[in-house]
Amino acid sequence: MDDFKQIKLMPTVTLRGMTILPDMVIHFDVSRKRSIKAVEKAMLEDQRIFLVTQIDVDDNEPDMEGLYKIGCIASVKQVIKLPNNILRVLVEGEGRGQLEAIIEEEEYILSEVSILKEDTALRLSQLEQEAMVRNLKELFTTYCNENFKVGKEMLRQILEYDDLQKLVDQIIINLSLHFEQKQKMLSAVNLEERYELLTILLSNETEIFKIKKDLQTKIKEKVDKNQREYLLREQQKLIREELGEDNIESEAEQFLEQLKKRKVSKEVKEKIEKEIKRFKSISYNSSESAVIRGYIETLLEMPWNKASKDNTDLRFAKKVLNVEHYGLEKVKERILEFLAVRTLTQMGQSPIICLVGPPGTGKTSIARSVARALGKEYVRISLGGVRDEAEIRGHRRTYVGAMPGRIANGLKQAGVKNPLMLLDEIDKVSSDYKGDTSAALLEVLDSEQNNKFRDHYIELPIDLSDVLFIATANSLQTIPKPLLDRMEIIEVSSYTENEKLHIAKGHLMNKQLLKHGLSQNQLSISDKALASIIRYYTKEAGVRNLERKLGEICRKTARQILENNAKSIKITQTNLEKFLGKKKYRYDMANEKDEIGIVRGLAWTSVGGDTLQIEVNVMPGKGEILLTGQLGDVMKESAKAGISYIRSMSKTYQIEDTFFKENDIHIHIPEGAVPKDGPSAGITMATAMISAITKIPVKASVAMTGEITLRGRVLPIGGLKEKTIAAKNANIKTILVPGKNKKDMDEVPDEIKKDLKIVFVDQMEEVLKEALVQKEDV
Numbered sequence: 001m002d003d004f005k006q007i008k009l010m011p012t013v014t015l016r017g018m019t020i021l022p023d024m025v026i027h028f029d030v031s032r033k034r035s036i037k038a039v040e041k042a043m044l045e046d047q048r049i050f051l052v053t054q055i056d057v058d059d060n061e062p063d064m065e066g067l068y069k070i071g072c073i074a075s076v077k078q079v080i081k082l083p084n085n086i087l088r089v090l091v092e093g094e095g096r097g098q099l100e101a102i103i104e105e106e107e108y109i110l111s112e113v114s115i116l117k118e119d120t121a122l123r124l125s126q127l128e129q130e131a132m133v134r135n136l137k138e139l140f141t142t143y144c145n146e147n148f149k150v151g152k153e154m155l156r157q158i159l160e161y162d163d164l165q166k167l168v169d170q171i172i173i174n175l176s177l178h179f180e181q182k183q184k185m186l187s188a189v190n191l192e193e194r195y196e197l198l199t200i201l202l203s204n205e206t207e208i209f210k211i212k213k214d215l216q217t218k219i220k221e222k223v224d225k226n227q228r229e230y231l232l233r234e235q236q237k238l239i240r241e242e243l244g245e246d247n248i249e250s251e252a253e254q255f256l257e258q259l260k261k262r263k264v265s266k267e268v269k270e271k272i273e274k275e276i277k278r279f280k281s282i283s284y285n286s287s288e289s290a291v292i293r294g295y296i297e298t299l300l301e302m303p304w305n306k307a308s309k310d311n312t313d314l315r316f317a318k319k320v321l322n323v324e325h326y327g328l329e330k331v332k333e334r335i336l337e338f339l340a341v342r343t344l345t346q347m348g349q350s351p352i353i354c355l356v357g358p359p360g361t362g363k364t365s366i367a368r369s370v371a372r373a374l375g376k377e378y379v380r381i382s383l384g385g386v387r388d389e390a391e392i393r394g395h396r397r398t399y400v401g402a403m404p405g406r407i408a409n410g411l412k413q414a415g416v417k418n419p420l421m422l423l424d425e426i427d428k429v430s431s432d433y434k435g436d437t438s439a440a441l442l443e444v445l446d447s448e449q450n451n452k453f454r455d456h457y458i459e460l461p462i463d464l465s466d467v468l469f470i471a472t473a474n475s476l477q478t479i480p481k482p483l484l485d486r487m488e489i490i491e492v493s494s495y496t497e498n499e500k501l502h503i504a505k506g507h508l509m510n511k512q513l514l515k516h517g518l519s520q521n522q523l524s525i526s527d528k529a530l531a532s533i534i535r536y537y538t539k540e541a542g543v544r545n546l547e548r549k550l551g552e553i554c555r556k557t558a559r560q561i562l563e564n565n566a567k568s569i570k571i572t573q574t575n576l577e578k579f580l581g582k583k584k585y586r587y588d589m590a591n592e593k594d595e596i597g598i599v600r601g602l603a604w605t606s607v608g609g610d611t612l613q614i615e616v617n618v619m620p621g622k623g624e625i626l627l628t629g630q631l632g633d634v635m636k637e638s639a640k641a642g643i644s645y646i647r648s649m650s651k652t653y654q655i656e657d658t659f660f661k662e663n664d665i666h667i668h669i670p671e672g673a674v675p676k677d678g679p680s681a682g683i684t685m686a687t688a689m690i691s692a693i694t695k696i697p698v699k700a701s702v703a704m705t706g707e708i709t710l711r712g713r714v715l716p717i718g719g720l721k722e723k724t725i726a727a728k729n730a731n732i733k734t735i736l737v738p739g740k741n742k743k744d745m746d747e748v749p750d751e752i753k754k755d756l757k758i759v760f761v762d763q764m765e766e767v768l769k770e771a772l773v774q775k776e777d778v
């Protein structure tokens with residue numbers, strides 16, 4: 001054979017800690033001078049290079065003895081120069097070579113390499129080959145299944161090879177082997193030898209993985225067991241400490257004693273007795289006993305039939321309500337009616353009232369007053385952000401750390417079966433995969449079902465029919481319809497500045513003085529200063545920030561009294577800034593002069609009313625409509641309706657036929673921190689467009705609200721009170737309101753209507769007549 005050896009002279013790189021195999025594409029970095037030169041030499045010739053691995057990784061200049069004899073002949077595909085004289089070389093292995101001699105080693109290693117013919121499997125019969133392929137595939141698959149580091153994708157790709165040699169070599173290339181193992185594979189020139197090495201390797205590795213896994217599970221089991229035992233022991237210790245070993249009997253006796261004193265239905269009594277029996281039968285150190293103890297305690301604490309006596313004195317109730325809250329007439333009236341009916345009929349289902357309105361308008365606090373007025377216990381259940389049905393209905397007792405739901409818990413807290421239960425922020429419950437919260441609430445609120453409310457933890461039906469529920473919400477939109485149907489909605493609207501002044505003087509101030517330990521003599525705030533606080537330091541529908549600002553003044557006053565021995569502090573408009581800093585808000589005032597294409601609209605948001613400015617520009621173009629700024633979908637629709645109306649009326653407004661083809665219309669709503677949406681800006685946008693198209697200016701003193709139809713009819717809108725207040729604050733003189741909203745005007749306080757011209761409009765023509773500057777006005 002030796003006679004046929006083909007010998008070549010090749011530049012050679014000695015590799016440290018790596019072996020490259022035929023078919024491998026890989027890059028490595030070289031930094032030794034001799035290696036760099038060798039690569040450069042190869043690049044000058046036919047790109048062939050001989051890569052041979054050093055036996056000793058740390059040997060800097062190995063000779064023949066320091067090198068493995070079989071190496072890889074590779075072609076250099078790419079060379080990249082890196083900083084610090086390092087070359088990154090990309091090579092592809094082509095075949096095996098045997099190192100015969102090193103010819104030169106001054107500049108770079110040039111060696112004599114005999115090319116080893118790639119071995120094929122010709123010696124083996126077809127059947128033998130097939131058997132080997134199958135065996136190898138099986139082995140490799142088990143190996144991959146045990147070794148989670150090998151990706152499924154790679155396995156799939158490799159299993160596609162059916163040629164024995166390809167299969168063997170691809171598996172070898174893709175295994176992450178130590179370089180010495182790789183060198184062994186490289187040295188195995190004969191395919192059968194390689195096959196054998198590989199099968200042994202795979203079997204061994206698979207076995208190792210299995211043993212490793214076994215060991216791990218065993219260790220884990222051991223740890224788990226230890227931990228469990230430890231926890232149990234600790235519990236046991238605690239219980240022992242708490243009870244002493246024989247205390248369980250006496251505890252059970254105590255439970256029975258307590259039960260005897262309670263007036264409860266037969267069903268409840270039997271259930272509690274049964275649990276007490278179980279409690280006795282369970283050994284004190286079982287973890288179950290703690291669970292049962294908790295359960296029995298909860299059952300004993302539930303009010304069941306215990307009720308408080310309601311106040312039936314209507315006059316007293318009225319007094320409490322009036323003293324504690326200013327305004328809120330509708331709520332107070334409804335409560336007094338309820339009380340009257342109940343006194344007369346001696347019973348009566350409790351209504352479920354839902355107070356809806358912006359934050360800080362006294363919804364929660366009036367509910368508390370109602371409880372006082374009726375002499376009821378008060379519990380507040382905050383529903384904001386509740387998503388899990390179990391929070392309302394409780395967890396089953398099998399669940400670790402189970403508790404009663406919020407309703408049952410609220411009842412337990414109240415200690416009576418007929419408290420006033422405030423369901424705060426009912427519009428903020430949501431449902432997710434853990435069950436339907438609103439269905440659970442429905443059962444709470446449905447008078448047909450709520451005398452048998454089921455809590456998963458309590459397991460006994462709870463009677464909620466005597467509970468007076470009051471719910472609060474900021475907006476009705478997110479309350480599911482069936483829930484809404486069960487409740488009586490009472491709207492609480494924004495306060496006017498004047499109302500806020502009354503509330504501040506009559507209520508908030510006293511509350512804050514008390515809270516900060518001040519007397520009325522020590523701090524007084526002039527009416528004008530109060531009005532300034534309301535106007536320039538708060539911008540809200542309710543009075544929460546106002547209360548906070550008063551608190552701030554009280555704090556500063558308290559400090560001055562103590563630090564500077566001040567006797568009393570008087571707050572006036574002049575010294576207000578010293579206490580509260582610079583004014584925070586300015587109101588969006590009416591436009592200063594009449595302008596073309598700019599109209600002020602009135603908007604309602606969940607936090608009160610606001611004005612918004614709509615701008616329209618017309619410019620030469622291709623008939624496109626551009627909408628930008630804070631526009632919701634409904635607003636976009638109504639802008640389009642407005643355009644259709646204008647186009648259909650182009651004769652009336654003397655707009656040329658070609659206008660809409662040759663011009664673009666751009667509608668924009670600048671600023672606005674609270675996003676606004678809804679159809680009520682319809683007439684505002686239409687007016688702005690007509691003004692921009694006809695170049696007739698719009699009166700700066702006018703603001704408007706109303707939905708528009710394609711035929712130019714003006715449809716009614718909601719939130720009139722809020723919008724009117726916003727218009728007044730913005731110094732608007734005239735507001736245009738849909739004719740159909742006339743009846744709602746009663747809600748708007750006279751102080752707001754006083755200096756405001758309110759024009760009712762039913763048609764777009766009327767809007768334009770009022771809003772556009774007429775020739776005779778000029």
Ligand code: ADP
Pocket residue numbers: 324325326327328358359360361362363364365366472503507508542543544547
């Ligand atoms: P809401 O529940 O509507 O968000 P709160 O009940 O928390 O509002 O009210 C905020 C504060 O304002 C409370 O201190 C409350 O007493 C006070 N308040 C609100 N409205 C009135 C009112 N009409 N009269 C007296 N105080 C009020």
